[in-house]
Amino acid sequence: MSEAPKERKIAAPPINVETQKFWDAAAEGKLLIKKCTDCGEPHFYPRDICPFCFSDKTEWVEASGKGVVYTYSVMRRAPVPYAIGYVTLAEGPTIMSNIVDCDLNSIKCGQSVKLVFKPSDGGPPVPMFTPA
Amino acid sequence: MSHKGKAYIIGIYEHPTRLAKDKTVPMLHAEVTKGVLDDAGLSKKDIDGFFCAAGDTPGLGPLSMIDYLGLNLKHMDSTDTGGSSYTLHIGHMAEAIAGGKCSVALLTLAGRPRAEGMATGTAPRAPAVPMPESGFEFPYAPATANMYAMCASRHMYEYGTTSEQLAWVKVAASHHAQHNPHAMLRDVVTVEEVVNSPMIADPLHRLDCCVISDGGGAVLMANEEVARSLSKHPNVRVIGNGEASKNQMGGKVDLTYSGARWSGPRAFEMAGVKPSDMKYASIYDSFTITVVMQLEDLGFCEKGQGGRFVSDGNLISGVGKLPFNTDGGGLCNNHPSNRGGITKVIEAVRQLRGEAHPAVQVKNCDLALAHGTGGSLGTRHGSSTVIMERA
Numbered sequence: 001m002s003e004a005p006k007e008r009k010i011a012a013p014p015i016n017v018e019t020q021k022f023w024d025a026a027a028e029g030k031l032l033i034k035k036c037t038d039c040g041e042p043h044f045y046p047r048d049i050c051p052f053c054f055s056d057k058t059e060w061v062e063a064s065g066k067g068v069v070y071t072y073s074v075m076r077r078a079p080v081p082y083a084i085g086y087v088t089l090a091e092g093p094t095i096m097s098n099i100v101d102c103d104l105n106s107i108k109c110g111q112s113v114k115l116v117f118k119p120s121d122g123g124p125p126v127p128m129f130t131p132a
Numbered sequence: 133m134s135h136k137g138k139a140y141i142i143g144i145y146e147h148p149t150r151l152a153k154d155k156t157v158p159m160l161h162a163e164v165t166k167g168v169l170d171d172a173g174l175s176k177k178d179i180d181g182f183f184c185a186a187g188d189t190p191g192l193g194p195l196s197m198i199d200y201l202g203l204n205l206k207h208m209d210s211t212d213t214g215g216s217s218y219t220l221h222i223g224h225m226a227e228a229i230a231g232g233k234c235s236v237a238l239l240t241l242a243g244r245p246r247a248e249g250m251a252t253g254t255a256p257r258a259p260a261v262p263m264p265e266s267g268f269e270f271p272y273a274p275a276t277a278n279m280y281a282m283c284a285s286r287h288m289y290e291y292g293t294t295s296e297q298l299a300w301v302k303v304a305a306s307h308h309a310q311h312n313p314h315a316m317l318r319d320v321v322t323v324e325e326v327v328n329s330p331m332i333a334d335p336l337h338r339l340d341c342c343v344i345s346d347g348g349g350a351v352l353m354a355n356e357e358v359a360r361s362l363s364k365h366p367n368v369r370v371i372g373n374g375e376a377s378k379n380q381m382g383g384k385v386d387l388t389y390s391g392a393r394w395s396g397p398r399a400f401e402m403a404g405v406k407p408s409d410m411k412y413a414s415i416y417d418s419f420t421i422t423v424v425m426q427l428e429d430l431g432f433c434e435k436g437q438g439g440r441f442v443s444d445g446n447l448i449s450g451v452g453k454l455p456f457n458t459d460g461g462g463l464c465n466n467h468p469s470n471r472g473g474i475t476k477v478i479e480a481v482r483q484l485r486g487e488a489h490p491a492v493q494v495k496n497c498d499l500a501l502a503h504g505t506g507g508s509l510g511t512r513h514g515s516s517t518v519i520m521e522r523a
Contacts, residue, residue: 011258013267023267033383044383045268051382071289071387073281074334075273077254084278086385093383096511098272109289126271 008080012123018048021060023124031063031115031127033093044093065115066090067129074104083107087129101130135230136402140359141222141368141520142236143172143352144478146459150316150466152244152346157190157469158200160242160348165201168350173364174236179352181207181234183225185217188243188348188469197240207234213377213514214506215416217241218351218473220516222502223373225353235355242348243469252344252470253277254332265380269511277341277419279510281333283387284421288335290388290436293424295335297439299326301420302339302463304447309460311489316343317464326420340420342462342472349474351481359523368484372405372519374398379512388436390422390505391515392429399517400431405499407431410519412483412494413454414476414502417461418509423447426503427454430517449492458483458492473504477518484522498522 015023025032034046038055049056072085083099085107099107100118112132117125145167152160161184169175182194182205189197193210207228213220218241225237245252253276259266287293303323309315321339329338359367376394400406407430415423415430424438432454433441446452459465459479462472480500482488488497499521507513 008273010271011256011273013271014262015267016262018264019267042383045265047264070385071282071286072334073278073285073336074331075254075275075278076331076333077251077277078273082273084272084274084282086282086387088385094380094385095383096269096272096274109285120271123271128272 008082010118010120010126012120013126019046022046026117026127027124029117031065032060033063033089033091034058035061042092044095061091064090066132067113069099069107069109069111069113070094071109072099072107087113098128099130100128134402135226137369137371138230138356139226139353139370140356140523141351141370141481142354142359142362143168143174144481145171146349146466146475146478147347147468148314149347150314150345151246153247155244157242157244158197160244161189161197161240162201164240164242164348164350165238168238168352172352173362174352176202178236179203179238180205181225181228181237183209183221183237183239185212185241185471186210187212187214188241188471213516215418215471215473216504216506216514216516217471218477219502219504219518220375220514222351222370222477222518223375223516226370226373229353229355235358237353239351239474240348241469241471241474243471244346245470246344246346250344253341274511276508277336278333279508280419280421281336282510283425284335286387287421287425291439293439295327296323297443298340298420298424299323300442300444301417301423301447302326304442304445305417305457305461305463307448308458308492309464311491312460312465315460315465316345336419336421342418342467343464344470345466345468347466347468349468349478351474351477365487366485367523368481368520369523370518371521372399372403373517374402375514375516377512377514387510390425390429390509391513392426392503392505392517395515395517396430396503399519403519405519409499410454410501411497412458412480412500413456414480415456416472416476416504417457417463418467418472418505420463422505422509425509426505430503449494455492455494458488471506473506476502476504480520484520
């Protein structure tokens with residue numbers, strides 16, 4: 001049975017001095033992650049100080065937007081059912097997101113996905129993923 | 133200095149209510165305190181240590197509740213790791229008692245999410261103050277059920293775990309709950325009934341989820357001198373505990389295991405026992421998948437074999453190899469304040485005392501484990517393991 005996706009109101013993300021650049025880039029259709037120039041590890045969600053080696057030498061890097069569904073779940077008990085998931089980016093980090101613009105019953109772990117942005121309710125657009 | 137065997141559980145009390153429309157949360161805290169003092173045979177003035185989780189205790193940390201209950205204390209701790217707070221606090225209480233910080237320690241839990249009509253598992257909970265991760269999670273509507281469901285999806289993908297295997301956890305809990313007059317759900321259910329119940333968050337069905345209930349519980353612990361002076365119940369003492377937290381690890385997300393992978397071995401090492409020695413286990417059952425993952429991580433079976441381990445009634449008392457949650461657990465009996473940790477400790481102590489319902493009492497139950505997972509298995513959670521013996 002196919003299930004046509006409907007529109008869900010997306011909560012605006014709270015923004016602070018540590019994450020302003022991420023959301024400024026999102027408004028331009030770019031997904032940024034943080035990478036440590038000392039230990040070389042990318043991380044997510046973005047912090048000023050690397051959560052692995054605790055160096056303060058972290059830089060913003062644009063992600064390709066390519067990824068694979070690590071896991072997912074379709075919430076049925078909601079005004080509009082939606083799919084939440086974790087997507088493993090080509091650059092390494094696995095990030096929480098929604099899988100959108102697809103038949104919710106067709107989503108699979110291991111599936112290739114690509115970046116899209118969806119408007120939030122009074123905030124910047126939010127990165128999400130759709131089947132590649 | 134190890135606190136192994138130096139602190140005793142001298143009182144337990146589970147509030148009988150499951151719907152507390154005519155009570156406040158502080159009233160419930162007071163009633164479980166009264167209940168646990170009666171169980172132990174002590175009075176309020178004997179209490180010199182208070183332990184609670186900030187999240188279910190109205191007021192700034194423990195302060196309002198200490199005032200309301202009229203306690204005079206030497207020691208207090210309001211660490212909150214969600215539903216695992218109470219198994220965690222058993223360890224903190226044991227450490228405080230062994231260290232001489234207090235001699236009689238009270239732990240309480242109370243709440244009324246059912247009376248308040250809270251959509252516990254299916255509605256995202258917006259924090260009053262944004263958390264560091266909020267901007268990168270809240271827009272995606274993480275609730276409770278879909279976070280645990282994501283763990284189940286990955287477990288199925290990696291290990292071939294099935295919905296029918298998960299259902300066996302609920303079936304076992306229901307076999308136990310039929311004997312508990314206070315249990316919210318007392319009907320025995322079948323695997324078919326579980327997998328045919330409405331889908332909440334794929335792959336978790338309604339009957340894969342714990343109940344939403346009001347009420348609470350309390351535990352009283354003391355040093356050996358106090359415990360030996362009491363005669364109402366067999367003595368139970370804490371011989372091992374461990375705690376851990378697990379999270380997204382900076383983006384190196386791995387939902388196939390829980391913090392029990394770390395808290396379990398810490399507890400077993402202190403106690404000097406192994407999983408196969410356990411006569412009974414209380415395993416946190418917010419969802420069926422929670423049980424499967426914790427059993428693997430605690431070492432009751434190999435990683436990935438949890439689905440097979442729980443099948444065919446292996447968790448049913450008198451039937452399987454590992455009797456679990458003989459009160460019916462969170463899946464059938466009680467999950468007060470959306471936090472099941474204290475009822476895990478309480479039923480383990482009933483088993484060790486020989487005071488569980490005769491239909492589910494494990495014969496010669498002299499060694500038991502209680503384990504909690506609190507917060508969200510899909511993002512960040514606290515994990516705590518307690519091992520107790522009949523002294």
